[in-house]
Amino acid sequence: MRAIEVPEHGSADSMRLVDHDVPEPGPGQVRIRAEAIGVNFADIMQRRGTYPGGPEPPYVPGFEAAGVVDAVGEGVDFAEGDRVVGYPDGGAYREYALCPEGALFDVPAEIDAAEAAGFPVQFLTAHNCLFEWGGLEAGERVLIHAAAGGVGSAAVQLASRAGAEVFGTASSDAKLEYVAALGCEYPINYVESDFAEEITRVTDGGGVDLVLDGVGGETHDRSYDALNHYGRVVAYGAASGTVPRPDVWELLFHNYSVVGFHLGQSMQHDPDRVLGAVPELTALLAEGDVEINVGASFPLEAAADAHRLIEDRENVGKVVLTT
Secondary structure (H helix, E strand, C coil): CEEEEECCCCCHHHCEEEECCCCCCCCCEEEEEEEEEEECHHHHHHHHCCCCCCCCCCECCCCCEEEEEEEECCCCCCCCCCEEEECCECCCCECEEEEEHHHEEECCCCCCHHHHCCCHHHHHHHHHHHHHCCCCCCCCEEEECCCCCHHHHHHHHHHHHCCCEEEEEECCHHHHHHHHHHCCCEEEECCCCCHHHHHHHHCCCCCEEEEEECCCHHHHHHHHHHEEEEEEEEECCCCCCCCCCCCHHHHHHHCCEEEECCHHHHHHHCHHHHHCCHHHHHHHHHHCCCCCCEEEEEEHHHHHHHHHHHHCCCCCCEEEEEC
Protein backbone atom coordinates (compact mmCIF):
# COMPACT_ATOMS: atom_id res chain seq x y z
CA MET A 1 0.00 0.00 0.00
CA ARG A 2 1.02 3.61 -0.48
CA ALA A 3 1.88 5.77 2.51
CA ILE A 4 3.54 9.09 3.24
CA GLU A 5 6.61 8.94 5.44
CA VAL A 6 8.64 11.61 7.21
CA PRO A 7 12.23 10.30 7.00
CA GLU A 8 13.68 13.29 8.87
CA HIS A 9 12.46 16.48 10.46
CA GLY A 10 12.37 19.41 8.06
CA SER A 11 10.37 21.17 5.39
CA ALA A 12 7.38 19.78 3.52
CA ASP A 13 9.82 18.57 0.86
CA SER A 14 11.17 16.05 3.36
CA MET A 15 8.05 13.89 3.08
CA ARG A 16 8.12 10.99 0.63
CA LEU A 17 5.74 8.45 -0.84
CA VAL A 18 6.66 4.90 0.19
CA ASP A 19 5.28 1.38 -0.12
CA HIS A 20 4.28 -0.46 3.07
CA ASP A 21 2.73 -3.85 3.71
CA VAL A 22 -1.00 -3.84 4.37
CA PRO A 23 -1.35 -4.36 8.16
CA GLU A 24 -3.42 -7.13 9.70
CA PRO A 25 -5.81 -6.24 12.55
CA GLY A 26 -5.26 -7.81 15.95
CA PRO A 27 -7.79 -8.30 18.77
CA GLY A 28 -9.87 -5.16 19.29
CA GLN A 29 -8.57 -3.57 16.08
CA VAL A 30 -10.28 -2.56 12.86
CA ARG A 31 -8.60 -2.09 9.51
CA ILE A 32 -10.04 0.66 7.35
CA ARG A 33 -9.47 1.37 3.69
CA ALA A 34 -8.93 5.10 3.95
CA GLU A 35 -10.76 7.33 1.51
CA ALA A 36 -9.95 10.70 3.09
CA ILE A 37 -7.34 11.79 5.63
CA GLY A 38 -7.44 14.95 7.73
CA VAL A 39 -4.48 17.33 7.64
CA ASN A 40 -3.83 19.34 10.81
CA PHE A 41 -1.32 21.95 11.90
CA ALA A 42 -0.07 19.46 14.49
CA ASP A 43 1.08 17.29 11.54
CA ILE A 44 3.24 20.20 10.40
CA MET A 45 4.69 20.80 13.86
CA GLN A 46 5.57 17.12 14.17
CA ARG A 47 7.20 17.17 10.74
CA ARG A 48 9.26 20.19 11.77
CA GLY A 49 10.27 18.50 15.01
CA THR A 50 8.70 21.20 17.19
CA TYR A 51 5.78 19.17 18.60
CA PRO A 52 6.39 18.13 22.24
CA GLY A 53 6.57 14.38 22.48
CA GLY A 54 6.14 13.99 18.72
CA PRO A 55 7.26 10.87 16.86
CA GLU A 56 10.85 10.33 15.84
CA PRO A 57 11.55 9.78 12.13
CA PRO A 58 10.94 7.76 10.17
CA TYR A 59 7.19 7.76 10.78
CA VAL A 60 3.83 8.06 9.03
CA PRO A 61 2.11 11.34 10.00
CA GLY A 62 -1.55 12.09 10.59
CA PHE A 63 -4.20 11.72 13.28
CA GLU A 64 -7.53 11.08 11.54
CA ALA A 65 -8.92 9.13 8.61
CA ALA A 66 -12.30 8.21 7.18
CA GLY A 67 -13.14 5.23 5.03
CA VAL A 68 -14.64 1.74 4.95
CA VAL A 69 -14.01 -1.16 7.31
CA ASP A 70 -11.90 -3.64 5.38
CA ALA A 71 -11.11 -6.24 8.04
CA VAL A 72 -11.75 -6.73 11.76
CA GLY A 73 -9.89 -8.39 14.60
CA GLU A 74 -11.25 -10.61 17.33
CA GLY A 75 -13.92 -9.16 19.61
CA VAL A 76 -14.87 -6.23 17.37
CA ASP A 77 -18.47 -5.16 16.75
CA PHE A 78 -17.80 -3.31 13.49
CA ALA A 79 -18.38 -5.25 10.27
CA GLU A 80 -16.73 -5.15 6.88
CA GLY A 81 -18.29 -2.44 4.74
CA ASP A 82 -19.16 -0.10 7.63
CA ARG A 83 -18.38 3.56 6.93
CA VAL A 84 -16.25 4.93 9.77
CA VAL A 85 -13.94 7.71 10.87
CA GLY A 86 -11.41 7.73 13.65
CA TYR A 87 -7.88 7.88 14.97
CA PRO A 88 -5.51 5.32 13.40
CA ASP A 89 -2.60 3.79 15.27
CA GLY A 90 0.76 4.57 13.72
CA GLY A 91 -0.27 7.47 11.51
CA ALA A 92 -3.09 8.24 9.08
CA TYR A 93 -1.35 9.20 5.81
CA ARG A 94 -1.78 5.71 4.31
CA GLU A 95 -4.21 3.72 2.20
CA TYR A 96 -4.96 1.15 4.92
CA ALA A 97 -4.88 1.94 8.63
CA LEU A 98 -5.46 0.07 11.88
CA CYS A 99 -7.67 1.69 14.51
CA PRO A 100 -8.67 0.58 18.01
CA GLU A 101 -12.39 -0.11 18.03
CA GLY A 102 -12.91 2.56 20.71
CA ALA A 103 -11.33 5.21 18.49
CA LEU A 104 -13.76 4.70 15.61
CA PHE A 105 -17.15 6.29 14.97
CA ASP A 106 -19.90 5.53 12.47
CA VAL A 107 -20.26 8.00 9.61
CA PRO A 108 -23.84 9.15 8.91
CA ALA A 109 -25.02 8.45 5.37
CA GLU A 110 -25.45 12.17 4.76
CA ILE A 111 -21.72 12.87 5.20
CA ASP A 112 -19.11 11.95 2.60
CA ALA A 113 -15.62 10.69 3.47
CA ALA A 114 -13.86 14.04 2.96
CA GLU A 115 -16.30 15.75 5.32
CA ALA A 116 -16.02 12.92 7.84
CA ALA A 117 -12.23 13.30 7.90
CA GLY A 118 -12.77 16.81 9.26
CA PHE A 119 -14.75 15.60 12.26
CA PRO A 120 -12.52 13.82 14.83
CA VAL A 121 -9.91 16.47 15.54
CA GLN A 122 -11.79 19.64 14.66
CA PHE A 123 -15.21 19.14 16.19
CA LEU A 124 -14.11 17.27 19.29
CA THR A 125 -11.41 19.86 20.00
CA ALA A 126 -13.87 22.72 19.44
CA HIS A 127 -16.62 21.18 21.57
CA ASN A 128 -14.36 20.30 24.48
CA CYS A 129 -12.59 23.67 24.45
CA LEU A 130 -15.87 25.54 24.41
CA PHE A 131 -17.97 23.55 26.83
CA GLU A 132 -16.11 20.88 28.80
CA TRP A 133 -12.97 22.92 29.48
CA GLY A 134 -14.24 26.44 28.73
CA GLY A 135 -17.64 26.25 30.42
CA LEU A 136 -19.32 28.41 27.77
CA GLU A 137 -22.95 29.30 28.48
CA ALA A 138 -25.67 30.96 26.46
CA GLY A 139 -25.41 34.75 26.49
CA GLU A 140 -21.66 34.79 27.09
CA ARG A 141 -19.12 36.31 24.73
CA VAL A 142 -16.42 34.14 23.18
CA LEU A 143 -13.38 35.07 21.10
CA ILE A 144 -12.19 32.39 18.68
CA HIS A 145 -8.76 32.87 17.14
CA ALA A 146 -8.04 31.52 13.64
CA ALA A 147 -11.80 31.33 13.19
CA ALA A 148 -11.60 30.30 9.52
CA GLY A 149 -9.48 27.21 10.21
CA GLY A 150 -10.70 23.71 10.93
CA VAL A 151 -11.10 24.00 14.71
CA GLY A 152 -12.07 27.66 14.49
CA SER A 153 -14.88 27.14 11.99
CA ALA A 154 -16.27 24.27 14.07
CA ALA A 155 -16.08 26.39 17.23
CA VAL A 156 -17.85 29.33 15.60
CA GLN A 157 -20.78 27.13 14.62
CA LEU A 158 -21.07 25.37 17.98
CA ALA A 159 -20.74 28.57 19.99
CA SER A 160 -23.29 30.41 17.87
CA ARG A 161 -25.71 27.51 18.09
CA ALA A 162 -25.31 27.50 21.89
CA GLY A 163 -26.46 31.11 22.09
CA ALA A 164 -23.09 32.77 22.66
CA GLU A 165 -22.02 36.10 21.18
CA VAL A 166 -19.17 35.16 18.86
CA PHE A 167 -16.05 37.18 18.03
CA GLY A 168 -13.52 35.70 15.62
CA THR A 169 -10.15 36.65 14.16
CA ALA A 170 -8.96 35.95 10.62
CA SER A 171 -6.41 37.38 8.20
CA SER A 172 -8.40 38.28 5.07
CA ASP A 173 -11.74 39.63 3.92
CA ALA A 174 -12.60 36.28 2.31
CA LYS A 175 -12.03 34.48 5.61
CA LEU A 176 -14.05 37.11 7.50
CA GLU A 177 -16.98 36.60 5.14
CA TYR A 178 -16.72 32.86 5.63
CA VAL A 179 -16.78 32.97 9.43
CA ALA A 180 -19.58 35.54 9.39
CA ALA A 181 -21.70 33.11 7.36
CA LEU A 182 -21.05 30.44 10.00
CA GLY A 183 -22.42 32.62 12.80
CA CYS A 184 -19.57 34.88 13.87
CA GLU A 185 -21.23 38.19 14.73
CA TYR A 186 -17.99 40.15 15.05
CA PRO A 187 -15.33 38.99 12.58
CA ILE A 188 -12.07 40.92 13.09
CA ASN A 189 -9.18 41.22 10.63
CA TYR A 190 -6.20 40.90 12.97
CA VAL A 191 -3.83 42.09 10.23
CA GLU A 192 -5.56 45.46 9.86
CA SER A 193 -6.64 46.12 13.45
CA ASP A 194 -5.80 45.25 17.03
CA PHE A 195 -8.38 42.64 18.01
CA ALA A 196 -8.22 43.51 21.73
CA GLU A 197 -8.87 47.19 21.04
CA GLU A 198 -11.71 46.33 18.68
CA ILE A 199 -13.37 44.06 21.24
CA THR A 200 -12.98 46.71 23.95
CA ARG A 201 -14.65 49.23 21.64
CA VAL A 202 -17.53 46.96 20.58
CA THR A 203 -18.26 45.78 24.13
CA ASP A 204 -17.86 49.23 25.75
CA GLY A 205 -14.99 47.86 27.79
CA GLY A 206 -16.84 44.74 28.86
CA GLY A 207 -14.62 42.27 27.02
CA VAL A 208 -15.28 38.61 26.35
CA ASP A 209 -15.89 35.78 28.81
CA LEU A 210 -13.91 33.10 27.02
CA VAL A 211 -11.02 32.92 24.53
CA LEU A 212 -10.10 29.87 22.45
CA ASP A 213 -6.44 30.13 21.52
CA GLY A 214 -4.59 27.74 19.28
CA VAL A 215 -2.10 30.38 18.14
CA GLY A 216 -0.01 31.24 21.20
CA GLY A 217 2.70 33.89 21.21
CA GLU A 218 1.64 37.54 21.05
CA THR A 219 -1.93 36.53 20.20
CA HIS A 220 -2.21 34.74 23.54
CA ASP A 221 -0.69 37.69 25.43
CA ARG A 222 -3.04 40.23 23.82
CA SER A 223 -6.05 38.02 24.54
CA TYR A 224 -5.93 38.99 28.22
CA ASP A 225 -6.64 42.57 27.19
CA ALA A 226 -9.82 41.35 25.52
CA LEU A 227 -11.12 39.54 28.63
CA ASN A 228 -13.59 40.75 31.18
CA HIS A 229 -13.00 40.25 34.89
CA TYR A 230 -13.19 36.51 35.68
CA GLY A 231 -12.49 35.73 32.00
CA ARG A 232 -11.21 32.33 30.88
CA VAL A 233 -8.70 31.22 28.26
CA VAL A 234 -8.48 27.72 26.82
CA ALA A 235 -5.12 27.16 25.14
CA TYR A 236 -5.11 24.21 22.74
CA GLY A 237 -2.07 24.93 20.56
CA ALA A 238 0.75 27.26 19.60
CA ALA A 239 0.61 27.55 15.81
CA SER A 240 2.70 30.72 15.97
CA GLY A 241 5.64 28.63 17.12
CA THR A 242 5.92 30.58 20.37
CA VAL A 243 4.65 28.92 23.54
CA PRO A 244 2.92 31.51 25.78
CA ARG A 245 3.95 32.07 29.40
CA PRO A 246 0.99 33.55 31.31
CA ASP A 247 1.75 36.31 33.81
CA VAL A 248 0.54 34.98 37.14
CA TRP A 249 0.15 38.48 38.59
CA GLU A 250 -2.15 39.41 35.71
CA LEU A 251 -4.19 36.28 36.28
CA LEU A 252 -4.33 36.91 40.01
CA PHE A 253 -5.41 40.55 39.97
CA HIS A 254 -8.07 40.04 37.28
CA ASN A 255 -9.23 36.62 38.49
CA TYR A 256 -8.50 35.18 35.06
CA SER A 257 -8.22 31.43 34.55
CA VAL A 258 -6.16 29.65 31.91
CA VAL A 259 -6.55 25.95 31.12
CA GLY A 260 -4.91 23.76 28.53
CA PHE A 261 -6.57 21.19 26.31
CA HIS A 262 -4.84 18.45 24.34
CA LEU A 263 -7.15 16.06 22.51
CA GLY A 264 -4.84 13.04 22.47
CA GLN A 265 -3.81 13.31 26.11
CA SER A 266 -7.38 13.92 27.22
CA MET A 267 -8.60 10.86 25.34
CA GLN A 268 -6.00 8.72 27.14
CA HIS A 269 -6.92 9.99 30.59
CA ASP A 270 -10.68 10.61 30.34
CA PRO A 271 -12.08 9.24 27.06
CA ASP A 272 -15.69 9.23 28.26
CA ARG A 273 -15.57 12.96 28.93
CA VAL A 274 -13.86 13.79 25.64
CA LEU A 275 -15.97 11.51 23.44
CA GLY A 276 -19.28 12.05 25.21
CA ALA A 277 -20.44 14.58 22.64
CA VAL A 278 -19.89 12.30 19.60
CA PRO A 279 -23.56 11.19 19.25
CA GLU A 280 -24.80 14.76 19.54
CA LEU A 281 -22.22 16.13 17.11
CA THR A 282 -22.72 13.44 14.47
CA ALA A 283 -26.47 13.99 14.68
CA LEU A 284 -26.00 17.72 14.14
CA LEU A 285 -23.84 17.02 11.11
CA ALA A 286 -26.30 14.51 9.68
CA GLU A 287 -29.17 16.96 10.11
CA GLY A 288 -27.21 19.83 8.56
CA ASP A 289 -27.31 21.97 11.70
CA VAL A 290 -23.53 22.32 11.53
CA GLU A 291 -21.24 21.65 8.60
CA ILE A 292 -17.71 20.59 7.76
CA ASN A 293 -16.35 22.76 5.00
CA VAL A 294 -13.64 20.98 3.01
CA GLY A 295 -11.70 23.94 1.72
CA ALA A 296 -9.01 22.00 -0.13
CA SER A 297 -8.41 18.42 -1.18
CA PHE A 298 -5.14 16.87 -2.37
CA PRO A 299 -4.25 13.35 -3.49
CA LEU A 300 -2.18 11.40 -0.97
CA GLU A 301 1.02 11.83 -2.98
CA ALA A 302 0.62 15.63 -2.82
CA ALA A 303 0.73 15.78 0.99
CA ALA A 304 3.57 18.29 0.80
CA ASP A 305 1.32 20.71 -1.11
CA ALA A 306 -1.36 20.34 1.57
CA HIS A 307 1.19 21.20 4.25
CA ARG A 308 2.40 24.25 2.33
CA LEU A 309 -1.15 25.55 1.92
CA ILE A 310 -1.66 25.50 5.69
CA GLU A 311 1.80 26.88 6.43
CA ASP A 312 1.10 29.80 4.09
CA ARG A 313 -2.21 30.46 5.93
CA GLU A 314 -4.17 30.14 2.71
CA ASN A 315 -6.61 27.47 3.85
CA VAL A 316 -10.23 28.16 4.66
CA GLY A 317 -11.91 25.27 6.41
CA LYS A 318 -10.61 21.71 6.41
CA VAL A 319 -7.72 20.38 4.32
CA VAL A 320 -7.83 16.69 3.41
CA LEU A 321 -5.87 14.08 1.47
CA THR A 322 -7.68 11.53 -0.67
CA THR A 323 -6.57 8.06 -1.71
